[in-house]
Amino acid sequence: MLGDTAVAVNPNDERYKDLIGKRVRLPLAPEKRIDINGNEVSNLIPIIADEYVDPAFGSGAVKITPAHDPNDFEVGKRHNLPMVIVMDESAHINENGGEFKGLYRYEARQKIVEKLKELGLLEKEEDHIHNVGHSQRSKEIVEPYLSNQWFVDTKKLADKAIKVVEDGQIKFIPEGWVKTYLNWMYNIREWCISRQIWWGHRIPIWYCKDCNHTNPFNDDSYASLEEKIIFNLYADGKIGQIFCVEDVLSILKDKNFTHPEKTNLEFYEKIVFGEKTSQFESKDSLIKLLENSDKFEKVYNERYKIKLKCEKCGSENLHQEEDVLDTWFSSALWPFGTLGWPSRKDDLAVFYPTSLLVTGFDIIFFWVARMIMMGTKFTNDVPFKDVYIHALVRDEKGEKMSKTKGNVIDPLEMAEKYGSDALRFTLASLAAQGRDIRLSEKRIEGYKHFSNKIWNASKFVLINSEDYDGKANLESLSLSIEDYWILTKLNKTIENSTKELENYRYNEYANILYDFFWHDYCDWYIELSKERIYKGSPEEKKTALTVLNFVLRESLKLLHPIMPYITEEIYGYLKNKDSEVLAVAPYPKVLESFNNEENYQFIEDLKNLISSVRNVRSDFSIEPTRKLNIRIKAKDIAVKEKLKWLQNQIKALIKAESLEVSTDIEKTSTEIAVVSDLGEVFVDLQGIVDIEKEIERQKKALADIEKSIKIAEGKLSNENFVNKAPPQVVEKERQLYQELKEKREKILNIIKMLESSRVLKDLKKFLI
Incomplete structure (x- = not known):
């Protein structure tokens, strides 16, 4: 209230039309306050008209505090209102608060209410439900507060970033996220990049204390190598410390630091790791080399004062900006910054742009959009071709995991308890596009059984392959019906799973492999092959083992991207390996000749x-x-x-x-x-x-199911239930109804079979 600079009403509100443009006196505020520009602001404030005001809410007149409310700030900008800050950074009332100066925010609010009562200005008190922002870490209420910050004009960067997505140069998977991205980009606002935190990249801005000029220094501001090194040491906050040669070398090793004649990486490779390495095995010999070549002794054995000079007046009396860059600013440069941009062209040519970015939808704006903007701005190319938006991992009830709720599933604990492969396979199998993952420990435990199945099936094959040399060629063997079946099934699995993998449908990819290995290979083919392994001729046994080993090898390859550890371990024992390490083995291909x-x-x-x-x-x-x-x-x-x-x-x-x-x-x-x-x-x-007793039992079960079906039909025909019950409850009831109908059909078929047997039996008696 102490910072109010206007009262706003809706321009169409007939109650207040005659008052628009007039002034009212702001109670409790001093006669003169100082705004953010140093101008005096009276406690006589104008009544303004703005569509922001809802005439049906409360009195229809809203006080406007531009310096302490985001919505009021926008109103203030539209009407060119002064902005008066009434708190300091410690949340105490400042000079603009008059008699309340020095009070902490909560105490000040209480005193202001008491003062309004005392003056007879408080009409009534009411409770309101209100959204109040809190700090995630400290749980303190956050006070909106105007301060000087650094911004990037992202509107100038957005056009290219929009075009590359609309033109299909960058694809979002699932495609629905394109709309989310474009909606944000078309309505983009300036990006505040300064942060008041302890850690981060300090903003490379220096203020001249003599002429107030703002100096945006960088490496290019300095000509000599010594000046560049000093600047980098200063920018890293090391000026005033005693340097060692490692400090200098850490700068030389930085791919973004450029030697005036040759890149620092070339310098480092040739001098430190190159032919001259033997000349300076020790620190002393390296220091001597640096002293003799470019006179580095000043850098590592003296204390330095500020070497930077104001671009405008030449003063050395400079002060660096204390704010650090938003972490997303640094992260936005990652795709090309890690490749030595702008000095290292070779790595950029090979590794930029990348093919795929995998990330969550919650950082499309924070990271994805900004990487695209930075990439198209500084490299004139996209940073990646595809953006795969994965699901969020929630608990089994669908709630977001948090330490406060106590529902966090620690992946390290799960990996220790059930194995990394089981955890990885669980997440992959649940990663349906556009759907959050509901993770439970039971699911991970279930896929541990799959790991055990892979191990035991492989153990069976390896134990029975002691006399198998792994050299047999499938083409030279006389394959049986079941051999052709499993090889055809393998071909279908390779084709279908590869298609799903290429289209980023990881859950389908995982489930196809699960079904093939567990149900087709283990449950059926291994069982069908046992007759030939244990009782067949030597040639039949050889054929069965050759197919078993071949399908096992190809299955391990297919599973390896999701389950790298167990598959690599088992692969090492195979006699028919086609590479020493599974990670570099050729990926399976369809073999048409075995279809x-x-x-x-x-x-x-x-x-x-x-x-x-x-x-x-x-x-x-x-x-x-x-x-x-x-x-x-x-x-x-x-x-x-x-x-x-x-x-x-x-x-x-x-x-x-x-x-x-x-x-x-x-x-x-x-x-x-x-x-x-x-x-x-x-x-x-x-x-x-006993057919008669069984018919009686089945009919009793049928009667129970008919009752349950009627109950379910009653619920689903009730509009109140369908429209008002939680969607998941309604869906669960629909699933139950469908299951009950399927059970009813099954029991009817069983009764039909039993009764047909009874009729046949009775007919036979009659004929006799």
Whole structure:
């Protein structure tokens, strides 16, 4: 209040139209205050009209404090209002506060309210909900405060940065972030680059104490190497200290420091690491060399006073700006600054621009946009081609992690407990574009099991490959049905996973590899290959091991980007390595010659057949150890022959007591039929399942599910629930409803199968 310089009303508010342009007296404020320009400001302040004011809120008249409120600051600029600061940097009232001078902010506010009551100027007190900014670290209330700062006119830099994105020179993944970026760039404001903190790059500005001139010094301001070194030492805050030769060399090694005749890096490489190295193995010999060549003794053994001179008056009475650069200013120079710009052209030509930037959406404005602006300004080129915006990692409830909430998952602890590979794979598998990651320790633990699966599967292959020399060529072998299937599946996996990787869909990439290795390679191919490994001929065993090792090697390559440690370790034990180190091994390519769609589809259909038999066990609660009598009616002779080739493997996978394969068998009264693309499967339930009791049990389960479906339908048909309940609750209910309908369909099918067996049994009795 003490800093108010106007009262604002809406120009369309009929209540106050006659008052616009008149003045009111500001109570409690001294008659004369001093604004930021040193001018006197009266306590008679104008009534102004501005659209900022909401006439429906409160009285419709708003006091304007330009020096202590961001919105009021904008109003003040529009109306050329004086800006009066009433606090010092310690939040105590200053001279502009009159009788309240010296009071701390909270005490001053209390005293002002008391004074207004005393003068009869306080109409009423009300509680208001208000957003008050707090410091993240100290938790103190932040007071808006005008101060002198350094700014970059980013509007001059924005045009190029907008154009390179609109023209497609830079792509955002997901593409939706382009709109966010452009919206900010088209409405960009000046960038405050000065910070009042302890650490950072000091702003290279010096103020002349004699003529008040502002001096923007840099390396180019000095001609000699000695002057350049002194300037750099001074800019680093080391003037006044005793220098050692290491201080000088640290400057010489800086790629951004330029020798007047040759770059410092060339100097350093030739003098320090080059042919003359043996001449100065010790510090003394190096000092002697430097003394004899460019007279560096002043630099490392004297105390220096200020050597800089004012560009305007020549005075040495200078004071450097104490503020440091915003960390994002330094970071914005990173893509080319790290490559020795502007003096080192070779590295820039090779490594700039980079291909990909991976970052979070929360720093698109802070970092990404500014790197693009700086890159297009100083190198006339983009800093990178693609920007991948990854998700934020939240806790399992979707809340942002914070120490205060106590929901932080420490990656170092997780890596120690479950392994780095499991942690990496978890994050990759959850990294869907445009969706935050909900991370829980259970998920990481789950992917530790995947690491164990990789290890155990590899151990199985390696143990059984003791006599395998790794030299066999796939092309020279007689491959079986299952061999062609896994090789075709591998080709599909390479093609699909590579496509996802190139398109930055890391979750799809990870999940494709997970499914292939665990389900196809381990659950199916290893199991199908055991018959040949343990009971096959030497040639059959050799073929199975060759394919097993080949697919394992290629799988390790595919997994290596996400799981580098376990894959590198296992790769070292392989006998069929195609490089000493996995990290530099050739990435897998599709081998078209091993694609065989006919055999691929046969095994896929066989997997479904075996899964259907396993489902019978589950549906009828048959113990896993109970052996079943199975008969398969193949749809044709070709299928029959293939099933017979794999008969022992199928028998083992479905845990059958007996397995008959034919084309001309019919279902009996004690069997239930399961339909598959390869034919019908008859499972004999005699002595295992009481059909009547099972029908009764299934009907009871069906009745329970029907009740649950009605409850779910009631909720989802209720508009109040759908519109007012949290979206995640509604979605969960929809998922439950869908699951219940699927369960109902499954039970109906089971009842149908059981009743068909009962009808057949009754019919058989009748015929007898």
